[in-house]
Amino acid sequence: MKAKVLIRPKEGILDPQGKAVERSLPALGFEGIHGVRIGRLVELEVDDPAQLDSLCEKLLANPLIEDYEIVLGEASSNGSRPA
Amino acid sequence: MIGVLQFPGSCDERDAVAAASRVGDARLVWHEETDLSGLDGVIVPGGFSYGDYLRAGAIARFAPAMESVARFAAEGGPVLGICNGFQVLCEAGLLPGALLPNAELRFVCRQVELVVEDFSGPFAAEIAAGERLSIPIKHMSGRYFAPDDELDRLEAAGQVAFSYAEDWNPNGSARDIAGVTNAEGNVLGLMPHPEHAVDPLTGSDDGLALFRAVARETVTA
Numbered sequence: 001m002k003a004k005v006l007i008r009p010k011e012g013i014l015d016p017q018g019k020a021v022e023r024s025l026p027a028l029g030f031e032g033i034h035g036v037r038i039g040r041l042v043e044l045e046v047d048d049p050a051q052l053d054s055l056c057e058k059l060l061a062n063p064l065i066e067d068y069e070i071v072l073g074e075a076s077s078n079g080s081r082p083a
Numbered sequence: 084m085i086g087v088l089q090f091p092g093s094c095d096e097r098d099a100v101a102a103a104s105r106v107g108d109a110r111l112v113w114h115e116e117t118d119l120s121g122l123d124g125v126i127v128p129g130g131f132s133y134g135d136y137l138r139a140g141a142i143a144r145f146a147p148a149m150e151s152v153a154r155f156a157a158e159g160g161p162v163l164g165i166c167n168g169f170q171v172l173c174e175a176g177l178l179p180g181a182l183l184p185n186a187e188l189r190f191v192c193r194q195v196e197l198v199v200e201d202f203s204g205p206f207a208a209e210i211a212a213g214e215r216l217s218i219p220i221k222h223m224s225g226r227y228f229a230p231d232d233e234l235d236r237l238e239a240a241g242q243v244a245f246s247y248a249e250d251w252n253p254n255g256s257a258r259d260i261a262g263v264t265n266a267e268g269n270v271l272g273l274m275p276h277p278e279h280a281v282d283p284l285t286g287s288d289d290g291l292a293l294f295r296a297v298a299r300e301t302v303t304a
Contacts, residue, residue, distance in 0.1 A: 013228065014255065016188045059145075062138060062174065065181045065228060 003046050004071040007061045008039035039066075085297055086112040086122040088152070088168070090143050095129035095165065095278060102278035105291065107298035114146040124161045124297035125152055127168030129221075129276060139182060139224045140170030149175055161205045161297050162270045166222055169262070169272030178265055178272045179237060180229035185222070186255025192221040194286060196248035197261055197275060202241045204268020208299060209292040216245070216289040218275040220253055225274040227256035227263070234258055240266065245273050 009015045015037050022036040042060055046052060052070050061068040085103045089096045089111045096111060103109035103126065112119070114132075119125065132143035143149065149171070156162045156177055164172040172178040185191060194217055201212040210216075229237065234257055237243055245262035252259045254274070262273025277290025 013183065014186060014226075016184060016186055020188060059137070059141065062141070062181055064230075065183060 001046055001049055001072060003044055003049060003052060003073075005042040005044070005052070005056060005060050006039060006069040006071065007042065007056075008067050008069075009037060010065055010067055013065055084122055085109040085124045085126060085294075086119060087126045087128055088112050088114060088146075088148055089128070090114045090130070090132035090146060092132045092134055093128050093130035093167070095167075095276065098276075099126050099128045099165065099278045102281045102290065103294050103297065105281055106294045112148060114143070114148045117147050117151045119148075119151045119155050122155070122160070124163070125155055126297070127152065127162065127164040127171050128278070129166035129168060132167055132171060135167070135170075135224075138170075138174070140167060140172075140174040143167075143171045144175040153177060156265070156270050159267065159269050163206070163293060163297060164270070164272035165276055165278065166220075166225075166274055169274055170224065172270060172272045177270050178263055179233060179242070180227055180260075180263060182224050182274070183226040183228050184224045185226055185253070190221070190223045191225070191253045192219070193253065194219045195253055195261075195275060196251045197245045198248050200241075200243045200246055202244040202264055202268065204264050204271070205299070206244065206264065206271045206293060206296045207268070209296040215248060216280075216292075217287040218277055218280045218290050219286075220275045222254070222274055225254040225256065227254075227260040227274070229257065234260075237263060242266065242268075244271055245275070 017038040018036040056068045087099045100109045170182045197216040199210045199214045246259045264271045277293045280287040280290030
């Protein structure tokens with residue numbers, strides 16, 4: 001089964017990457033965009049999805065500084081437009 | 084004998100051996116070695132273990148040698164983590180907290196001033212609280228973080244070993260913290276590089292005290 005793991009910096013933790021991107025936006029003409037946060041996306045194929053929580057806690061995320069979200073299957077948006 | 088771990092991607096392990104050799108015997112320990120018998124102290128050196136993929140130190144934590152280091156630490160052996168070694172020890176849960184990318188997003192390489200805090204354990208033996216040390220840093224992810232209540236607890240328990248002196252915080256570390264110990268005090272991690280400060284020729288020999296502390300353990304062990 002395909003799965004995606006979304007990993008984000010925990011709320012309240014300074015995300016300098018997000019800040020740098022946010023600050024660059026007005027120069028490109030993008031106004032009114034705030035709260036940019038940058039995380040990580042891990043795509044994987046897994047036989048037993050029950051393992052994923054433990055995998056995230058032990059390796060993919062550091063629970064002290066990051067939150068994670070597991071998305072199973074291929075249903076979630078991959079950014080392409082519906083036909 | 085002091086053992087200095089060597090992961091693929093380590094880069095300061097030879098300097099650490101050279102520094103430790105000024106005060107005792109030292110050798111490299113390849114990351115696949117699991118037999119640490121005969122070692123009196125362990126140093127987890129700086130560098131970019133396993134490319135620092137995912138997060139700094141995240142993969143090195145699973146190296147065969149690290150399981151042995153965890154046992155060594157649990158038995159009270161002195162373990163010193165420098166820079167990437169500090170990150171590895173935090174990821175392994177041997178030290179509290181985590182190291183985040185520098186607040187300014189830049190790799191920072193410069194001499195900094197540290198203040199020795201009132202901490203305990205074998206590493207405190209050779210350094211007096213309140214002393215100032217001049218030791219270089221060179222890192223991209225050195226912003227120490229722990230939740231506020233955990234920071235209060237660490238300070239109260241004397242687990243904060245080193246702070247950046249006023250106006251010297253190079254990376255946005257919480258409460259200017261540069262190094263911490265575990266509850267027992269036998270595991271110490273810090274972002275600055277004491278192995279690069281062992282000879283006045285290169286600006287400072289303030290780092291030697293930490294190696295003397297490990298070597299001292301090897302005498303009394």
